Amino acid sequence: MKYRTFGWVQNPSDFEKLKKTVEVFDPSSNQYTKLKRYIIQDVIFFDEDKKRLQSMLDNEICEFSYYDLVGTSVNKKHKSPRRRSDAVANSLLQITILPQSANTKGKLYTDNWTSDGYLRWAVSLGFVRYNRETDTFSIxxxxxxxxxxxxxxxxxxxxxxxxxxxxxxxxRVLSLLAESKRSLTKFYIGNQLGFVGEKGFSSYDESLMIDWLKSTNSKEEQKKIRSDVEGTSDKYARMIANWLSKLGLVKKTTSKYQNFQGNDITGFQEFSITGPGLHAFNQSIGSSKKTVKTKFIMWEFLAIGGKKDNEQTRDFIRTRRALTIKLLKNHHTIDSLLNALKNSGIPEEKETLIADLNKLISFGLRIKLSGNKVSLLDKIHDFSIPNQTFTPAESDISSEKLKNHFRRITDLPEKYINLLDIAFDKDRNRDFEIITASLFKEGYGLSSIHLGGQNKPDGVIYNDNFGIILDTKAYGKGYGKYISQIDEMVRYIQDNQERDTFRNPNRWWENFSEFIPKDSYYYLWVSGKFLPTFTEQLKQTNHRSHVNGGGLEVQQLLLGADAVMKGNLDVNDLPKYMKNEVIRFSSSESKI
Known part of the structure; x- marks a missing residue:
């Protein structure tokens, strides 16, 4: 059985193309008729595909396989193309969703990736039905x-x-906008949208991103930050808000900022709810004596993951969340839900259930949590769960136990707890950089600016008493000694000491407070785990720069933030820990 992912759409935004996607399943529609009469013969490249698709439409078939709809990416030699533009058309949606260049370049088909996006969108909004038993789609x-x-x-x-x-x-997006007294960026919305913190649902702190934008005077870099830097949940937030905007439910504006050099710059796009949007939202939740709008969900909505992730774990999480939603109909306490899940073959810790419930809220279900009591305020269309037992990987079970340990002993938000996973995922380096910088800001109460880019450290952390040059490293098996990265850190230290614009014209050090004493700057590496060889890296960095610093593993990073938030650690004591060794704030680190 094929298990696909629906419910989360990043790129499609054209309602006209969405409508054409749906028309492909309707033999009486204009698009179906055009496909049958001439488009298949004119645009599909391989004869065998032409014959197969033409026969289906001639017989008014209206249920298609994923391959029929999305196709594959192959060139004229039936091989994987070096460039996307070399691919030829071989599916119904590829020849339905025309690219913007159709009128100028005469290319009358799109790629399979775009086709997949529009199919997901049609399924996610309930216009197209998916049969997971046969991996087919119908209207x-x-x-x-x-x-x-x-x-x-x-x-x-x-x-x-x-x-x-x-x-x-x-x-969920409408709810956040309705509750806010100001317009919101995609980052503010993204921080509270979806399965927060999990892979596929990263979000960057709004104030951190605004400060990053303000920190540069380069228009090219500003444009890159505005258009290219966003977490996956931020992208979902932007796309959904744009859909709502096209329907008149949300209004878009572009903010203006003054950067740190005193120049006016274009800020991030912001969203606010309109009068019609507020009225429609209030109706949907049952205000003004209207019936509560029934929510449409599928089992496939309830988790996401990359190609390299363990599919059994992903589908186990989907099933756990799907069962939780169904059980909420008759179970109204945390303890009752835990027992019901256990009786369904899913014994879970209380912390996992509470995390799931909060994530289902940010997914968009109205769930009320009050102490041990819980209630579902939404009506849900009935949906099916595969009749199969999924077994999560041992490593994922251990990871969840570790996160539950930190959920119990700290008061940190879920997005920071998930640094325990992010810190070991080399494909999430940027997430690790930005979320770590955000934790230093929100948890440690320090000024924190993410920098990144060429000839800049990952970030700077400071108050008026001290400054820290930050470098983060997400390594799967731990971070050891790297000569090139010693060279890089020493160069940053010297940049800050000399502050010579000829040596480095980007002036990244100007982000530090002007009141920091010259002898109160430090360096810091943050990683998931440091290997024994890393100690030599710290010693060599100190020897070459005559500046003190340290390394901070992710568990201690979290424990330190929690200690500062609870008043058990004075943030101004951080320099005392800079002894050119791996830092330990607490002995509460878990070895699960």
């Missing part, structure tokens, strides 16, 4: 309505609005 009743209404009509607008009001992540 729903709401999809038929969308297919038949006139383009840009009031009826079309109402169908799209109704679909989004039943889509939990969209109502």
């Amino acid at each position: 729903t009743e709401s999809g038929k309505k969308l297919s038949k209404v006139a383009a840009n009509s009031t009826e079309e607008h109402n169908i799209l609005t109704n679909a989004l009001l039943g889509y939990p992540p969209a109502t």
